[in-house]
Amino acid sequence: MKFLLSIITILIFAGVNAQSITFRSLRAADSEFEKFSxxxxxxxxxxxxEEAEDSLYIYQQLALCYRNMNDSKSAEKYLEEVVKSPEIEPQFIYLYAQALASNGKYDQAKNWYKKYQDKAGDDPRAxxxxxxxxxxxxFFADSSKFEIKRMPYNSPGLxxxxxxxxxxxxxxxxxxxxNEWVRTSFNWDESRFLDLYQVQQGSDQAERFIDHFQTKYHEGPLAFYDNEQKVVFTRNNIVGKRLKKDGEGVTRLKLFFAESDGEGGWTNIQxxxxxxxxxxxxxxxINENGDAMIFSSDMNGGLGESDLYIxxxxxxxxxxxxxxxxxxxxxxKEMFPSLxxxxxxxxxxxxxxLGGLDIFEAxxxxxxxxxxxxxxGYPINSRKDDFGLVSNDNxxxxxxxxxxxxxxxxxxxxxxRDYYVLKGLALNEDTNEPLPGVDVFVKSEEGELIYRRSDENGEFRIEDISPDLWxxxxxxxxxxxxxxxxxxxxxxDDVERLVKIYFSPQIIYPVDFPASITDFITTVDDLENPISNRVRNHSADSLIIKPIYYDFDESKLLVAGKEELDNLIIFMQLYPELIIALSSHTDSRGDEDYNLLLSQRRANAAFEYLVEKGVKAEMLQPTGRxxxxxxxxxxxxxxxxxxxNRRTEFLIVGSKD
Incomplete structure (x- = not known):
């Protein structure tokens, strides 16, 4: 009996000791997590x-740790356990689907994104x-255009x-x-702090960039401008030689500007x-003039974890x-912009x-x-993180x-990337003279539509046109x-191709163009010919098209505007040979240049609505005034x-046989 009591006592104390160790380990883990370590x-x-009673909580924390360290395989492993719980929060379902996609398991990812969508409902990401x-x-449609190469100066680190x-x-x-003795590892994932390195053209060797604005902590993404005489760069929040942390213990990132000193260094850091x-x-x-800059931030009021601002x-x-x-x-997360x-x-x-961070073009x-x-698309994007694209040649x-x-x-x-240019020339067939101001439409067999307008020499040019029949x-x-x-x-083919398009003078209608639709209907209604019969077979009064109006500083079509555009569609179905100008205007408030762009957006909104409803794009001329x-x-x-004054008006400017 004494022996049995002794064994029970040992087991009790051993259990208490194991629970104590587990509690201490868990508390220490939480502490490191809160410090972003x-x-x-x-x-x-x-x-x-192994000893924890609440394993779900630990699985969740492990999943978040590995997600933050970009280890999608380990994140998937623990998220697979998390999503087995019937009380799982929707965010973990989303993270599981995200990890599956990053690991190339697209069919499974689809199922879990659908489950997240059913639970979260209003998140457009799903x-x-x-x-x-x-x-x-x-995502693979243009992959044959690209050749990519991993650079030889990459290191075992980041x-x-x-x-x-x-x-x-x-x-x-x-x-x-x-100088490793002055460096410290970054607790987030135990990688070293970041420095800036330079590779000269034609070299395979990376050398440390000049020391003028480098510290012993993070220096990261940067952009040069003003003929490379100025730079804006990212740095840890530092006061003196020490990191400064916020109330949550986080050292934030900041932006700084510097100017070339003309001797290979940088000065006037602001x-x-x-x-x-x-x-x-x-x-x-940042743009070349240095007067417009886009950056990433997690400031309050954003839409997500990090947003882009201008x-x-x-x-x-x-x-x-x-x-x-x-x-x-x-x-x-939206980050790593470039212009x-x-x-x-x-x-x-x-x-x-395709998974992880993908690169987008706006x-x-x-x-x-x-x-x-x-x-x-692929091959620049993959199922893992892809980011930080730069180019200086379109x-x-x-x-x-x-x-x-x-x-x-x-x-x-x-x-x-393969790159082709289509050069064109618009000509008068009778005189062989160039025609300026021609609205040119180039359409592929796949349905892609490109618009250009010929210049004063009758020329137009399309950069970066895809191999196809156009x-x-x-x-x-x-x-x-x-x-x-x-x-x-x-x-x-060669990089450049030339095409010529010819035009002949147009048949004269019984009205002078440009003309309002009202004047056109009134004139032809008095005639005895097939043109006027189209009006009489309809209702001339119902074809009077009024201008459409907009809210202040908006280009969105209002309900009344859409109804008027629907009337215009009926008119254009009766007269499909007529070319309609969409002339858009603003009120006098605001900058003239801004108002010109705003009016063009208004014209484009009406144009896009009409084209979506079946009107041929080549029969419309959207112009902002x-x-x-x-x-x-x-x-x-x-x-x-x-x-x-905030309006779009409609004029008949010509016809096409």
């Missing part, structure tokens, strides 16, 4: 897992992810976010720099106006950051793609408003970062297109007068 936290959570996974082939500089690149790296100790700003993209510089002052909105940002011509490239894990207008967003070649070989390690890649047509007031031209661009042609002339305008 995910690598240490993961080891402690795994040590306490819908976009599912659409992408159901149409994976579109190498990412290249910036083009002196025809070479400067990039962030965690490789040792020869902080960005909107740096903060409470949130991060980093990953800059600021404009007037004189020495930066405007307040403006969120780029849901056209770009999601509930996930190439009129396009913004950025990385996102909240949009449909088309920008002259006011830096986003007009389109597209995933640039996306014909450049560099990007990817973790495709090892999800724990980022590498730099070089890409080249049909080239055009519209010119008082002229008819003689014949649509067809041109085939093959991969083995800005504030130059008010319907009501007024000095101190009332709101009613402003409203009358």
């Amino acid at each position: 995910y690598s240490n936290a993961a080891r402690l959570y795994e040590a306490s897992l 819908k976009e992810k599912l659409e992408a996974l159901h149409n994976l082939n579109r 190498d990412f976010s290249p910036a083009i500089y002196k025809e070479g690149i400067v990039f962030a790296s965690s490789r040792p720099n020869g 902080p960005f106006k909107y740096n903060s100790d409470d949130y991060s700003v980093g990953h800059p993209a 600021v404009f510089k007037t004189g020495d002052e930066w405007s307040e950051p403006k969120n780029l909105g849901s056209e770009v940002n999601t509930a996930g 190439v011509s009129n396009n913004l490239y950025f990385a996102s894990d909240g949009r449909g793609g 088309g920008l207008d002259l006011a830096f408003e986003v007009v389109s967003v597209n995933n640039i 996306f014909r070649s450049g560099y990007f970062s990817s973790a495709r070989i090892d999800s724990l390690k980022d590498d730099i890649y070089y890409f080249e 049909n080239v047509s055009g519209v010119k007031n008082t002229f008819n297109l003689v014949a649509e031209e067809r041109v085939t661009i093959k991969e083995e 800005g504030e130059s042609m008010p319907a009501v002339e007024c000095g101190n305008c009332s709101e009613k007068q402003h409203q009358a």
Whole structure:
């Protein structure tokens, strides 16, 4: 009996001791997690897992640790346990689907995104992810255009976010720099702090970038501008020589500007106006003039974990950051922007793609408003993280970062892309003279439509046209297109192809163009010919098309405007040979240049609505007039007068046989 009691006593004390050890390990793991020391936290959570009573909590924490360290395989392993719970929070279902996609398990990912969509409901990411996974082939459509190469100067550590500089690149790296005794590892994933390195053109060797603005902590993504005489770069929040942390113990990122001293160094380092100790700003993209900058931030009021913002510089002052909105940002992460011509490239894990961070291209207008967003596809994007794309020649070649070989390690890649140019000439068939102002439409067999307008020499040019069979047509007031031209661009062709399109003078109608639709109907209704019969077989009064109006500073079509456009569609069905100009205007408030762009967006909105309803694009001429042609002339305008000036009017400007 004494022996039995002794055994029971030993077991009791052993159990208490094991529980005590587990509790201490779990508390230590939580402490490391709260300090963002995910690598240490993961080891402690795994040590306490075997004896823990609440294994679900530990599985969740381990999943979050490995997700934050970009280890999608380990994250999937623990998320697989988490999602078995009937009380699982929707976010873990989303993370599980995300991990499955990053690991190439697309069919399983679809099932779990659908489950997340059923639970979360209103998160647009799920819908976009599912659409992408159901149409994976579109990401591979242009893959034959690209050649990519992993660069030989990559290290065993992190190498990412290249910036083009002196025809070479400067990039962030965690490789040792020869002064390892002054370096410290970064607790997040135990990688070294980041330094900047440079590779000269034609070299395979990376050398440490100049020391003028480097510290012993993180220096990261940067961008050069003003003929490479100026730079904006990312750095840890440092006071003196020490890291500064916020109330949550986080060291935030900040942006700084510097100028070349003309002797290979950098001087006049200045902080960005909107740096903060409470949130991060980093990953800059800046235009060549230095008066427009896009950056990533987790500041309050964003749409997700990190969003892209834009600021404009007037004189020495930066405007307040403006969120780029849901056209770009999601509930996930948007980061690593770069500007190439009129396009913004950025990385996102909240949009449909192949997995992890994918690189997207956003088309920008002259006011830096986003007009389109597209995933640039494989092979630049993979199922792992891909980000930090830069190019200086219209996306014909450049560099990007990817973790495709090892999800724990980022590498730099070089890409080249096939590139073709279609040059065209619009000519008068009778005189063989060039025709300026021709609206040219180039359409592929796959349905892609490209628009250009011929210049004063009758010339037009399309950069970066895909190999395909293209049909080239055009519209010119008082002229008819003689014949649509067809041109085939093959991969083995020369870079440039030339096409000519001819026009003949147009038949004269019984009204002078341009003419209002009302004048046209009134005139032809008095005639005895087939043209007028189309009106009489309908109702002439119902075909009187009124202008459409807009809310202040908006281009969105109102309900009344759509109803008027539907009437215009009926008229154009009766007279399909007539060419209609959509002339859009603004009120007098705001900058003239901005109003010109706003009016063009209004014209484009009406144009797109009509085309979606079946009107041929070549029969429409959308033109923004800005504030130059008010319907009501007024000095101190009332709101009613402003409203009358915010309009799109419709004119018949020609016909096509």
